[in-house]
Amino acid sequence: MVKPIVQTRILISCALLLMIFIVIGYQLYSLQIIHNLSYQAQALKNRLHDTIIENERGRIFDRNGVTLASYRTEPTLHVPDQDSLKTLARILQKPNIEHTKTPTLIKQLSTEDIQHFYEHSHQMPNIKVREHTIRYYHDDEAFAHVVGYIGDRQEKNQTKISNKYGISGIEQYYDSLLSAHPSIKTYEYSSTGQRQNLVSESDGQRGNNITLTIDARLQKKAYELLKQYTGALVALNPTNGEILTLVSTPSYSNNNLIRGIHDSRNKHTSQLNRAINGQYPPASTIKPFIALHALSHNNISEQYQIHDPGYYVVGNKVFNDWYKKGQGDVNLNRAIALSSDTYFYHIAEVMGIDAIESVLSAFRFGQSPTLDLGHPSPGLVPSERWKLQEKSERWYTGDTVITAIGQGSLLATPLQMAFAAGILGNKGLTKKPHLRLSSEADSVTDSIAISQYGQKEYDIIIQAMIGVVSGNETLRTGRLLNSHLYDLAAKTGTAQKVSVEYASNNEDNKIKDHSMLIGFLPHDQPNLAFAIVIENQPGTANRIAKEWLELYATLYNGKIKD
Amino acid sequence: MESHSKSQLSILVKKLDFVLISIVSAAALVSLIVLYSAANGELFFVKRQLFRLAIATSCMLAITMVPFETIRRHTMTFNIVCILLLIWVITHGHIGKGAQRWIDLGFFRFEPSELCKVAIPLLTARFIANCSTPIKLIDSLFLFGLISVPTVLVLLQPDLGTAIILMTVGVSAIFMAGLSHRIILVSLACAVALLPISWDYLHDYQKLRLINFFYPDNDPLGTGYHILQSKIAIGSGGIFGYGLLSGPQVRLKFIPEHYTDFVFSLIGEEFGLLGTFFVLILFAGLTIRGFMIAWQADDLFTKISIACLTLSITLSSIINISMTMGLLPVVGIPLPLISYGGSSLLTTLMAIGIIQSAKNSQQSQ
Numbered sequence: 043m044v045k046p047i048v049q050t051r052i053l054i055s056c057a058l059l060l061m062i063f064i065v066i067g068y069q070l071y072s073l074q075i076i077h078n079l080s081y082q083a084q085a086l087k088n089r090l091h092d093t094i095i096e097n098e099r100g101r102i103f104d105r106n107g108v109t110l111a112s113y114r115t116e117p118t119l120h121v122p123d124q125d126s127l128k129t130l131a132r133i134l135q136k137p138n139i140e141h142t143k144t145p146t147l148i149k150q151l152s153t154e155d156i157q158h159f160y161e162h163s164h165q166m167p168n169i170k171v172r173e174h175t176i177r178y179y180h181d182d183e184a185f186a187h188v189v190g191y192i193g194d195r196q197e198k199n200q201t202k203i204s205n206k207y208g209i210s211g212i213e214q215y216y217d218s219l220l221s222a223h224p225s226i227k228t229y230e231y232s233s234t235g236q237r238q239n240l241v242s243e244s245d246g247q248r249g250n251n252i253t254l255t256i257d258a259r260l261q262k263k264a265y266e267l268l269k270q271y272t273g274a275l276v277a278l279n280p281t282n283g284e285i286l287t288l289v290s291t292p293s294y295s296n297n298n299l300i301r302g303i304h305d306s307r308n309k310h311t312s313q314l315n316r317a318i319n320g321q322y323p324p325a326s327t328i329k330p331f332i333a334l335h336a337l338s339h340n341n342i343s344e345q346y347q348i349h350d351p352g353y354y355v356v357g358n359k360v361f362n363d364w365y366k367k368g369q370g371d372v373n374l375n376r377a378i379a380l381s382s383d384t385y386f387y388h389i390a391e392v393m394g395i396d397a398i399e400s401v402l403s404a405f406r407f408g409q410s411p412t413l414d415l416g417h418p419s420p421g422l423v424p425s426e427r428w429k430l431q432e433k434s435e436r437w438y439t440g441d442t443v444i445t446a447i448g449q450g451s452l453l454a455t456p457l458q459m460a461f462a463a464g465i466l467g468n469k470g471l472t473k474k475p476h477l478r479l480s481s482e483a484d485s486v487t488d489s490i491a492i493s494q495y496g497q498k499e500y501d502i503i504i505q506a507m508i509g510v511v512s513g514n515e516t517l518r519t520g521r522l523l524n525s526h527l528y529d530l531a532a533k534t535g536t537a538q539k540v541s542v543e544y545a546s547n548n549e550d551n552k553i554k555d556h557s558m559l560i561g562f563l564p565h566d567q568p569n570l571a572f573a574i575v576i577e578n579q580p581g582t583a584n585r586i587a588k589e590w591l592e593l594y595a596t597l598y599n600g601k602i603k604d
Numbered sequence: 605m606e607s608h609s610k611s612q613l614s615i616l617v618k619k620l621d622f623v624l625i626s627i628v629s630a631a632a633l634v635s636l637i638v639l640y641s642a643a644n645g646e647l648f649f650v651k652r653q654l655f656r657l658a659i660a661t662s663c664m665l666a667i668t669m670v671p672f673e674t675i676r677r678h679t680m681t682f683n684i685v686c687i688l689l690l691i692w693v694i695t696h697g698h699i700g701k702g703a704q705r706w707i708d709l710g711f712f713r714f715e716p717s718e719l720c721k722v723a724i725p726l727l728t729a730r731f732i733a734n735c736s737t738p739i740k741l742i743d744s745l746f747l748f749g750l751i752s753v754p755t756v757l758v759l760l761q762p763d764l765g766t767a768i769i770l771m772t773v774g775v776s777a778i779f780m781a782g783l784s785h786r787i788i789l790v791s792l793a794c795a796v797a798l799l800p801i802s803w804d805y806l807h808d809y810q811k812l813r814l815i816n817f818f819y820p821d822n823d824p825l826g827t828g829y830h831i832l833q834s835k836i837a838i839g840s841g842g843i844f845g846y847g848l849l850s851g852p853q854v855r856l857k858f859i860p861e862h863y864t865d866f867v868f869s870l871i872g873e874e875f876g877l878l879g880t881f882f883v884l885i886l887f888a889g890l891t892i893r894g895f896m897i898a899w900q901a902d903d904l905f906t907k908i909s910i911a912c913l914t915l916s917i918t919l920s921s922i923i924n925i926s927m928t929m930g931l932l933p934v935v936g937i938p939l940p941l942i943s944y945g946g947s948s949l950l951t952t953l954m955a956i957g958i959i960q961s962a963k964n965s966q967q968s969q
Contacts (some may be wrong), residue, residue: 044907047910048782048904051780051782052780052895055776055780056891056899057893059895059922060888060892062922066925066929067881069929069931073839073872074838074877075843077839078843081839082840084836084839085852085853087838088856088858089852101905122880230856231856233833243908497647503831507927
């Protein structure tokens with residue numbers, strides 16, 4: 043007879059097994075129902091892989107169709123194994139590449155690198171040369187600050203957008219327009235990595251091309267003239283706001299930059315776009331605007347005359363004229379042509395700082411210009427309120443008189459100076475400055491009108507500025523600019539200020555004056571307004587301007603194409 | 605003459621257990637469908653498995669007809685043959701998957717370790733039936749030593765999965781024989797204490813499998829990769845599965861051994877929860893039916909032998925299914941009745957045959 047304990051134990055055994063089945067059943071429920079979606083996603087990730095084909099980013103052209111940014115193919119080296127990489131690192135003398143994981147593509151090779159490779163290629167038979175398409179900037183240094191450059195996106199998981207994006211310049215501002223949408227092909231792969239079949243395919247899109255208002259010939263000429271100095275040249279057409287030239291020096295090679303080759307020159311100073319971000323005391327170039335206001339508000343008349351002993355006294359403080367001997371009797375025309383400080387000290391005291399602030403603000407000083415490039419700086423127009431807020435100091439008449447000669451706290455960028463010159467030359471009317479040609483841009487050409495000054499006062503000031511270049515004063519400050527090729531109205535300036543290049547090693551440069559020039563031509567119906575700033579090189583702006591303006595006049599024959 | 609053969613057939617049909625035969629037939633059908641799918645819609649595996657099924661079924665029917673007393677009497681002979689075969693396979697066997705497991709019989713390769721799954725239950729039952737119940741400690745230890753001989757031989761091949769099943773069957777038999785629960789608790793404590801020592805006796809690949817079992821995220825492309833892929837296949841199947849011949853994990857070869865050890869992953873992927881629960885219910889039903897027959901049997905030998913035979917089939921299915929779901933480490937145990945292969949099919953059906961024979965011996969008394 044079988045003992046009851048055996049029966050019990052048989053039942054227990056069976057119950058234990060059934061419990062295990064229940065656990066398995068629950069686990070199946072968990073896998074197949076609760077976590078079903080997660081496992082389906084994992085299954086997809088297992089077998090589906092995207093092949094991303096980058097489409098070409100939009101090209102950038104100048105106003106005449108000259109290519110500024112495009113693509114070109116360069117050789118790269120495909121290195122399959124660590125041994126070849128070691129040899130390559132030794133031969134190219136690039137020890138830093140030795141630690142990359144193979145297989146790898148070695149990009150950013152100079153012509154010499156490729157030459158070295160070919161000379162020693164028998165030592166590295168496994169390395170193959172492959173073509174690699176890379177963004178290419180024509181005349182890179184001349185256009186670097188306008189065109190900018192691109193870089194690789196760090197986050198790799200976004201397959202819908204291009205891996206390249208604009209980091210600065212037009213490349214950055216119009217990135218969404220220039221960016222291509224990559225084509226994506228999704229293939230099914232087996233566990234051994236063999237491609238099975240195409241599951242889905244999305245056609246990408248090439249980036250849009252962009253045509254700029256820049257004239258490549260003028261830009262290159264300006265860069266040629268400026269490259270040995272530190273400075274900027276901005277030129278625009280005041281009738282439509284198109285920027286023809288925007289140069290900042292020192293420049294940099296954006297071709298080298300996107301290849302990871304860094305300039306030996308200071309990166310900070312070369313990448314600073316002085317044309318829109320360099321804030322300088324505008325110096326005597328500000329005088330025509332002050333005079334315009336004084337004329338309009340009857341503070342002076344055209345014939346109004348003062349005596350200039352070479353200095354001016356405010357209270358118990360003496361303000362010197364740059365021309366220590368004094369110019370004698372000075373009226374408006376002489377004051378502009380000879381750039382008399384004393385005359386402007388005098389009228390500034392009569393006008394007061396509020397009037398000066400009013401005219402400078404009207405001509406858009408002290409406010410960030412709208413521009414389809416970077417972040418233009420606002421400059422600074424000081425006022426009583428500003429001084430109290432920023433420096434907790436009272437405003438003195440002395441502050442007023444030095445503001446009137448463009449010194450003191452007053453700051454302006456070359457773009458602002460060129461823009462203001464344009465408004466003046468066009469007698470109060472202009473359009474917003476822009477870099478993308480308006481025939482393809484939608485609404486960048488907003489008009490700007492300054493109505494508080496009369497045509498007669500404009501004419502008087504313009505006449506005075508013509509006198510700077512081609513008047514009958516022998517000592518007129520713009521006499522070197524005179525040319526039979528154009529009818530120029532201009533105003534020179536000399537800023538007593540250290541360079542914005544604080545990091546400069548050259549101590550002498552810091553104390554030398556900046557040379558500046560604004561102007562427009564033809565003076566009766568201007569189609570060009572410009573500003574030039576050359577740091578620490580007094581008098582240089584005039585010489586550069588003449589050569590550059592003569593090219594402009596030759597190219598456009600005094601008439602700009604629309 | 606015709607009436608004679610007819611009566612012979614009706615006797616045979618009467619001797620079959622309806623529940624067990626239904627389960628076996630259903631499992632065989634599942635097996636053929638799954639193997640058809642595993643071969644990408646070709647009949648290669650199906651044809652070969654049909655042939656094996658025919659041999660194994662004949663074996664089962666023959667054993668069913670053998671009086672249980674005869675089987676009982678030949679228990680020792682059977683076990684000695686088994687041990688000799690195990691020794692033979694270790695010295696002369698064919699190597700597969702890093703282990704010497706097979707005897708090549710020409711028309712199919714045979715694994716003697718599978719045969720032990722039938723022999724050991726009979727041996728333990730025979731031993732326990734000769735002891736007094738509840739079983740004493742000294743008898744238990746002796747039985748344990750007895751089972752260790754074939755277990756160690758299997759372990760030497762090495763076939764960890766089968767060795768675990770054999771040992772579990774033996775220990776369960778001692779449990780069912782009524783060993784005092786105090787001794788059971790003490791033994792369990794000792795076994796846990798000995799676990800770390802047994803680590804040293806494992807093969808490197810077995811250690812790797814254990815490491816991967818406990819740390820599956822350690823190396824998704826290494827050895828733990830298979831467990832993960834199997835879970836993905838089962839999990840992505842959902843309720844209804846991808847359908848016959850459409851499971852991407854299987855089609856694109858992310859599942860290794862998808863027609864043998866990992867056949868359950870294919871069922872999960874292509875037939876979903878419906879398929880996996882169906883298979884689960886088949887084995888649960890087999891377990892219940894087996895233990896029911898054991899419970900109803902009159903004598904100790906029949907009880908223990910049937911319970912242990914059932915247990916050995918159930919354990920194989922549990923270990924195999926758990927392994928495909930990542931619940932247990934990967935040990936090469938096929939899914940009984942469903943995985944492609946002859947040895948497991950033959951011994952499973954032999955066990956079913958013995959259970960039926962035992963059941964019949966009860967009815968005839």
